[in-house]
Each structure stands twice: as C-alpha cells, then as structure tokens.
Amino acid sequence: MNGSNALFSIDLAQVFSFGAILVMAYCLWLVVSLKTNVPGGIIGKRWNLLMGLVTVFTVGYLTTPFFSALPENVLRLIVGIIFLFGALYVVLTVKLIYRVIQELTE
Amino acid sequence: MNPSAVVCKTAKGEEEIQKRVHGLERNLRYVLILVDGSSSVERIVAKGEGMHDVEGSLLRLASEGYVDIEGLSVRRGGEDVVRAKAQLIAIARELLGDEAGKIISKIEAAPESHDGLFEAVQQCKKVVRLIIDERKADALMVRCGAVLDAL
Numbered sequence: 001m002n003g004s005n006a007l008f009s010i011d012l013a014q015v016f017s018f019g020a021i022l023v024m025a026y027c028l029w030l031v032v033s034l035k036t037n038v039p040g041g042i043i044g045k046r047w048n049l050l051m052g053l054v055t056v057f058t059v060g061y062l063t064t065p066f067f068s069a070l071p072e073n074v075l076r077l078i079v080g081i082i083f084l085f086g087a088l089y090v091v092l093t094v095k096l097i098y099r100v101i102q103e104l105t106e
Numbered sequence: 107m108n109p110s111a112v113v114c115k116t117a118k119g120e121e122e123i124q125k126r127v128h129g130l131e132r133n134l135r136y137v138l139i140l141v142d143g144s145s146s147v148e149r150i151v152a153k154g155e156g157m158h159d160v161e162g163s164l165l166r167l168a169s170e171g172y173v174d175i176e177g178l179s180v181r182r183g184g185e186d187v188v189r190a191k192a193q194l195i196a197i198a199r200e201l202l203g204d205e206a207g208k209i210i211s212k213i214e215a216a217p218e219s220h221d222g223l224f225e226a227v228q229q230c231k232k233v234v235r236l237i238i239d240e241r242k243a244d245a246l247m248v249r250c251g252a253v254l255d256a257l
Contacts, residue, residue: 039205041237103232 017064024061028054042103046096053089057082109148111176113141113164119172130172137163141173169218186257187218193253194227201246205238209246220257227254 031051038044060082067075115123119138122128130138137160140150147164154160167173171188191213198209209230216226227250234243 038237040239041235041243042240043236044238100236103236 014065017061020064021058021061024054024058028058042099043096046092049092050089053085053092056085057089060085108176109151110146112144112146113150113173113175114143115141115173116171119167122172133158134163134167134172138167138172141167147175187220187223190223190253190257191216191218194223194250197249197253198230198246201242201249202234202238208233220254223257224254227251 031047031054035047035051038047060078063070063078070078115138118128119141122130122135123138136157137150137154140153140160141164145153147161150164151160157163164173164175168175169188194213195210198206198213202209212226212230212233213223216222227247230250231243231247234246
C-alpha cells in the first residue's frame with residue numbers, strides 16, 4: 001500500500017515536471033522568436049535579460065527528472081538558484097510593466 | 107458639399123492622370139477622369155452614374171490634393187496635410203530604416219488633420235521609445251514636430 005502510494009506520488013511529480021519543462025521550452029521559443037519584433041528601446045533592452053533568465057530556467061527545469069539521483073546538497077543548490085532567478089524575473093517583469101504603463105500614460 | 111460647386115483638377119491631379127505617379131486607387135482614378143474643370147459636383151455625380159459613391163470619392167480626392175472643389179474651405183488645408191503626411195513618412199523611413207514599417211502604417215492611418223497627425227506622431231514616438239530606440243524616438247519627435255509646426 002505504501003509502495004503504491006510512493007509510486008503514484010513519483011509519477012505525479014514527474015508529470016508536473018515534464019509539464020513544467022514543456023511550458024518553459026515553449027516560453028523559450030516564444031522569447032527568442034518574438035525578439036525580432038522588439039529590436040531595441042526600453043522593452044528591447046529588458047527582453048535580452050528575459051531571454052537569459054528563461055534560458056537559465058529551461059536548463060534548471062531540465063534537471064528536475066534527475067532530482068532523485070542528485071546528492072541533496074546539489075539539489076538544494078539548484079532549487080536555490082532557480083528560486084533566486086525566479087525572484088529576479090518577477091522583479092524585472094513588474095518593473096518593465098510599470099515602465100511601459102508610464103510611457104503610455106505620460 | 108455644395109452640389110453646384112465646380113470641381114477642377116490640381117497640378118497633382120493632372121500629374122496623376124498623365125503619369126500615374128501616386129498610385130491612385132482605380133475607382134478614385136475613374137472619378138478623377140470625370141473632372142473636366144467646368145462640371146459641378148452634381149454633374150460629375152450624374153456622369154458617374156453606376157459608380158460607387160462618386161461624391162465621397164470627390165471629397166477624398168479633394169482631401170488628398172487631386173482636385174479643388176469650389177467653396178470647400180478645407181481644400182487648401184487638405185493639400186498641406188497630405189504633403190505633411192508624406193514628409194512625416196519620409197522622416198520615419200530615413201530615421202528608422204527597415205524598422206519603420208509599423209510607424210509608417212500608423213502615420214498613413216492617421217486622420218488628415220493637424221491634430222490627427224500630431225496625435226499619431228505622439229503615439230509613434232512612444233512605440234519607437236518602447237521597441238526600437240529611445241534616441242531615435244526623440245529625433246523623430248523633433249523632426250516631425252518641426253513639420254507639424256509649419257503646417
């Protein structure tokens with residue numbers, strides 16, 4: 001009974017992980033393909049940073065299927081890095097949205 | 107528009123008939139051909155019976171500077187605005203090069219009035235600042251502003 005519960009939870013975690021990887025891969029394709037529409041300016045400069053962060057996320061997410069095989073200290077480091085860059089991504093996005101609103105309403 | 111107002115071609119209209127330099131739409135060209143310099147709006151509408159919205163086409167030809175309609179107070183301003191619009195497009199093309207497409211579309215779609223063009227230029231400046239280049243946005247505003255000030 002415990003074994004089947006463990007198997008179920010592992011499968012569910014893998015499903016979420018693969019889903020996350022797929023979404024992030026789509027996001028990476030999106031930021032790269034949309035770059036030609038935003039060659040420069042206020043958004044264009046931030047866009048390059050967003051592309052870098054999405055690339056970091058994609059690489060980080062690709063490690064999730066191997067989490068069970070990684071030593072705990074490496075695992076904690078990867079999760080910490082993803083969290084840190086996630087927070088930076090949110091700050092960057094919020095500031096960019098605010099700047100766009102400022103530009104459009106000035 | 108006064109139906110008895112006489113319509114005549116401007117120099118731009120004559121040039122378009124002879125050389126097709128401005129790429130006038132086919133239906134507008136047909137209406138322009140009907141303008142003989144002595145016929146009134148009413149007479150041209152009658153000559154163009156069966157054609158779509160001849161009166162509307164005459165107004166458009168007047169606003170784009172191809173014809174003068176007697177007593178139509180906006181006609182002179184219309185020619186100037188059309189010329190200013192062409193200048194704004196040329197400035198955008200010169201400053202932005204291959205990236206001017208969106209900006210040119212915005213200017214082309216702007217209403218043919220001073221306020222309409224000014225509003226369009228302001229919007230273009232914001233778009234350029236956001237997605238092309240902040241310095242080019244300022245340069246665009248300065249140069250287009252000079253054209254609009256002279257209007």
